[in-house]
Amino acid sequence: MSEQNKSIDVFISVSEVQQFLRCRRMWDFVSHNRQSLVRSGLPTLSLHSGTLVHSALHAHAQGGDPIATLKLKAAEAEAKAVAEYQKVVGASPASEELTNLNDARELCMSVVRNYFAHWGDKPVAPLEYLKTEIAFRVPVDVNIPGKNVFLIGTFDGIARSASGKRLWIVDHKTFTRRTDARYLIRNFQFVAYVWAAKSLFGDQVAGLLYDGVWMKQPVIPEVLKSGALSKKAIDTTPAVYLACLQELGLNPADYGEFISELTRKQLDPASSFFVRHEFMYSDGGLRTFEREVTAALRDMVNSPSIYANFRWEGCWDCQITDLCDAVQLEEDVDFLIKHKYKRDTYDTVKAVKALQPTQAKEFLDEHAGKGVATNTASA
Numbered sequence: 001m002s003e004q005n006k007s008i009d010v011f012i013s014v015s016e017v018q019q020f021l022r023c024r025r026m027w028d029f030v031s032h033n034r035q036s037l038v039r040s041g042l043p044t045l046s047l048h049s050g051t052l053v054h055s056a057l058h059a060h061a062q063g064g065d066p067i068a069t070l071k072l073k074a075a076e077a078e079a080k081a082v083a084e085y086q087k088v089v090g091a092s093p094a095s096e097e098l099t100n101l102n103d104a105r106e107l108c109m110s111v112v113r114n115y116f117a118h119w120g121d122k123p124v125a126p127l128e129y130l131k132t133e134i135a136f137r138v139p140v141d142v143n144i145p146g147k148n149v150f151l152i153g154t155f156d157g158i159a160r161s162a163s164g165k166r167l168w169i170v171d172h173k174t175f176t177r178r179t180d181a182r183y184l185i186r187n188f189q190f191v192a193y194v195w196a197a198k199s200l201f202g203d204q205v206a207g208l209l210y211d212g213v214w215m216k217q218p219v220i221p222e223v224l225k226s227g228a229l230s231k232k233a234i235d236t237t238p239a240v241y242l243a244c245l246q247e248l249g250l251n252p253a254d255y256g257e258f259i260s261e262l263t264r265k266q267l268d269p270a271s272s273f274f275v276r277h278e279f280m281y282s283d284g285g286l287r288t289f290e291r292e293v294t295a296a297l298r299d300m301v302n303s304p305s306i307y308a309n310f311r312w313e314g315c316w317d318c319q320i321t322d323l324c325d326a327v328q329l330e331e332d333v334d335f336l337i338k339h340k341y342k343r344d345t346y347d348t349v350k351a352v353k354a355l356q357p358t359q360a361k362e363f364l365d366e367h368a369g370k371g372v373a374t375n376t377a378s379a
């Protein structure tokens, strides 16, 4: 048997590299290449909400009904979570926990409705979606005999420019805290996606369109005793304000200045409900990324030492703080795992393992001759 035949494929997702860089202890618990632990029972609300919004935007891009899809996905996720909770805990979830899930679903529906009220029926115009939810894998030479390492992930969307000559990776991000564009552009995932897309599709890839969605319901303006609508500064959108005026039969012309101010706020990434940035990377920046991600992947498959990384601002981004505490205090970690966790594999990993051939290659085949050139060397 040749050396090549003895090699094993190792799939490492972009988010897994981020976990490794953030905290090796977290990575060791949750990585599908390590312990692959997922908390049993009800989903984490922020992750659950992000998934629902993504499913709605994907459905719309496919010509479907975003709200109907969101409701369906929410119902499926809630039923699965409740059944799992009953199995693990032996009782139904507390009504407060179910209320939180319901609230999350309602917030997501409001956010999605406002998204389309804001961006319209062609939300990435002047770009045009070619495809959404495209799983990819790109080989990375980590120079370890017997290991074929692939960086994997899922593009939320690939869109083409109005000229049809450039491709943009579209990435939707729900957020509750804003991040300045100066820091966002250095986000590991965004650079990784552009690097992967250029590896697959070549220089026709222009960059990444960041599509940020604030997970907040616009405030409904107050109706004053006089019957007029309040002009008090609130976090709302012009569309919501205009709808309230219409409902009350008031003349928008009497509120022109206030509506202009609301419009100005929606154009400012510091206050808008919907934030867009175009991120482009130089060849030098992408070469630096390639060197660094190769080094990180090599470390990850090379039996690295495991240790924690507590940050001064806290571990709000960690889903396994109870396991971490147990390790730190030398308590019974196995007991916690047995009663609170299950071993699972993340959707991206399942999708990429099922690719025959990769969806990225299918995408290329599908769009060859339609303005999308192919670069099969890395697919």
Ligand code: SF4
Pocket: 023, 024, 025, 026, 308, 309, 310, 311, 315, 318, 319, 320, 321, 324, 325
């Ligand atoms: S709580 Fe913090 S230090 Fe502990 S595993 Fe999570 S991220 Fe790492």
